[in-house]
Amino acid sequence: MTSLAPLRAPEPSGTRRPTARRYLMCRPEHFDVYYAINPWMDATAPVDRALALAQWETLRATFESHGHRVDVIAPEPGLPDMVFAANGGLALGDRALSARFANPERAAEGPAYHRWLSGQPFAKVHAATEINEGEGDFAVVGPRILAGSGFRTSHAAHHEAATFFNRPVVTLDLVDPRFYHLDTALMPLGDTIAFYPPAFTRESVTLLSALYPDALIATEDDANVLGLNGVCDGYHVFLTDKAVTLPDQLRERGYLPVPIDLSELLKSGGSVKCCTMELHPAR
Numbered sequence: 001m002t003s004l005a006p007l008r009a010p011e012p013s014g015t016r017r018p019t020a021r022r023y024l025m026c027r028p029e030h031f032d033v034y035y036a037i038n039p040w041m042d043a044t045a046p047v048d049r050a051l052a053l054a055q056w057e058t059l060r061a062t063f064e065s066h067g068h069r070v071d072v073i074a075p076e077p078g079l080p081d082m083v084f085a086a087n088g089g090l091a092l093g094d095r096a097l098s099a100r101f102a103n104p105e106r107a108a109e110g111p112a113y114h115r116w117l118s119g120q121p122f123a124k125v126h127a128a129t130e131i132n133e134g135e136g137d138f139a140v141v142g143p144r145i146l147a148g149s150g151f152r153t154s155h156a157a158h159h160e161a162a163t164f165f166n167r168p169v170v171t172l173d174l175v176d177p178r179f180y181h182l183d184t185a186l187m188p189l190g191d192t193i194a195f196y197p198p199a200f201t202r203e204s205v206t207l208l209s210a211l212y213p214d215a216l217i218a219t220e221d222d223a224n225v226l227g228l229n230g231v232c233d234g235y236h237v238f239l240t241d242k243a244v245t246l247p248d249q250l251r252e253r254g255y256l257p258v259p260i261d262l263s264e265l266l267k268s269g270g271s272v273k274c275c276t277m278e279l280h281p282a283r
Helices: 049-065 109-118 155-165 202-211 246-252
Strands: 022-026 069-073 089-092 095-098 124-127 138-141 144-149 169-173 186-189 192-195 236-240 256-260 277-280
Touching (some): 049 069, 049 236, 049 256, 089 138, 095 109, 095 155, 109 124, 138 186, 138 192, 144 186, 186 236, 192 246, 236 246, 246 256
Parallel strands (some): 089 277, 095 124, 144 169, 236 256
Antiparallel strands (some): 022 277, 089 095, 138 144, 186 192
């Protein structure tokens, strides 16, 4: 399943161009933190839902002002984490794979996202039989799908995705419970990535270094504010405004950081990418 040939190096600074993307988001109308299924969540801490909604609307408007299409799935009562649309599935080309969540608190999100995906003009929409949490643990980078495991998504789900999408899938193992999804520790940047090595096993770091020798290495300070939980359109990188050194590193590589305040949603362990499922075109 794993191809070891490195992808091409990033383009020189000054030559990057954004491309219009299509995103799926879910308004945090029912957002709350009354259970804890990751280390970021504190069920005793108050949540300001009005602020969460305002921050989410800013993110949506920012995407749209940069030329991207945003579709919105209707939120469902009793699903406070449904705002994290990235976890709902993986859509690539004319196919979509809906999620099957690991925690019972989020289990009903899988069918909700499956219904939405089934209403789109995909040639095939498959409800996963193996445990996976969508783009939380699947990242499309060039011709490959990078796939995280260790906390939420199973290794068996990697095989299911490889077969369904007919794409090479690279298995990566996560070891730090703070970085329970791949998208908390790794961010696609076109045909390369940014990542935080301590979140992965030594073997996975070695593999990523071989595949992406020009990868941007994030600092602990940036990882600790979910700085890698961002979205790149080829030039703009939408990421938390709490990122420390990552914005300067991105500028040095020719990207333009776009800071977003999602502090209220961070209380549930999510940031820009968690709120955003990309409907990837075929490559």
